[in-house]
Amino acid sequence: MMPRLAILCPGQGGQHPAMFDLLRADPRTAELLDQWLPPTVLGQPLERILSDDTLLFSNLLAQPLIVAATLAAWFALKDAVPAPELVAGYSIGELAAYGVAGAVQPQQAIGLATLRANLMDACVQQSPRQVLFAVSGVDVRAVAALLAPLQLYVAIETDADSCIAGGHYQDLHLIADDILRLGGKISVLPVTVASHTPLMDAVVAPFAEELRGQLSVDPILPVLSGLSGQVVNRKEQAISVLSNQMAHTIHWDDCMDACAEHRITVALELGPGSALSSMLRARHPHIACRSVSEFRTLQGVVNWLERL
Structure with a gap:
């Protein structure tokens, strides 16, 4: 029986200096990362950011790095794994989820992540810590x-x-x-922005406006809304969810339950980190859950899925 696969896209917190090492071991993926993350995009060389925790965990750099790592893992694996039944993203990972689902191109998603972080940082500057x-x-x-x-x-x-x-x-x-x-x-947590709270209300409208200009197609794969756990399959829904989730509570528990309700049998977290796969495994033990970050090679991920 073919596994019913869910792809999980992580949020901030799992960054580490070696977060791109597994991906860079594949020449094709390494080339993609060089295209997506030049110093002109990040403002400085990636190697410098990875060697400095202050930079690595800064909101402005963390968000595009998480999106880039997630989408690089997906592009490295997508032709060798079963077509996903669902895609779900946690916080900034929800933006990456629409990259996995084909509603936005990787470089667009990275740019949107940078804009998202800039808008959020502007709220922080006008607020107490x-x-x-x-x-x-x-x-x-x-x-x-x-x-x-x-x-x-x-x-x-x-x-x-x-x-x-x-x-x-x-x-x-x-x-x-x-x-x-x-x-x-x-x-x-090593995050200095109160995301998903009313302190971010001011960012919702400008981010929605930018999304309207960049999300021009419906997602090819069903994406779970972080606000409700409901399936999103239209670009208008995606724009609403991605903007409003910045200032409203994320119901990740509902997203995990939606995976079970959709009869998901296996979930793959694209990394870095393994928080999402660990949470889903604990809540729904019958779903086989792993993170790309747990493997030594990308082929190891494919081999695991083929054994299920």
Whole structure:
């Protein structure tokens, strides 16, 4: 039986100095990366960025790098793997998902990622210090109730008792003790933009306007909306979702459940990192989940899929 494949496109957080090594081992993919990520696009050589964590985790560079790595992995593998039933992306990964689905070309997607990051950084400059932090071990509804009186919001729901929250850094200490008292755990993420919260409201309209000029075709593959887990198959829907998700809660738990509802049997995360495949494996153990980053070669990815 042919596997029913879902492609998962990661968000920020999994960057590391060797994130392009596996891809560069393939000459064709290495050539693509040279075309997509010249110093004129990034403002400096890629090697310098990869050797400096301050640059690597900066919002302005992280977003286009994540999109480039994701799409390079897809272009290296797409002719050797089954046609995906679904594509799903987490945060900036949702933009990459439309590159996988053929609604936008890779260099366009990288450019849109840079614009997205610039718009978000402009919001940060006009605001007190922002933060994203993971909360686990507490019901998300209880977390939302604690956040509500403050400039803090649930940004991404990942499970009934885990989420990413974001907002003003100065408000984090006001609820930290309450979360710990309820038995929860807090981990501050290496992201300085409160994405997927109302603090990003100002970026929605300008990003939507840019998307209208660049997303000119419907996605060839079904893409899951991060806002709802529903299937998107029209460019108008894609424009609405990709712009509005910047300032509204991502329901990644619904995306994972949608994979199960669509009878997905195997999920491949394009990397870097393996957070999405780990979450899906934990939530739906019957789905075989791996990340490209777990393999030593791209052929190893193909071999794994062929054995299923």
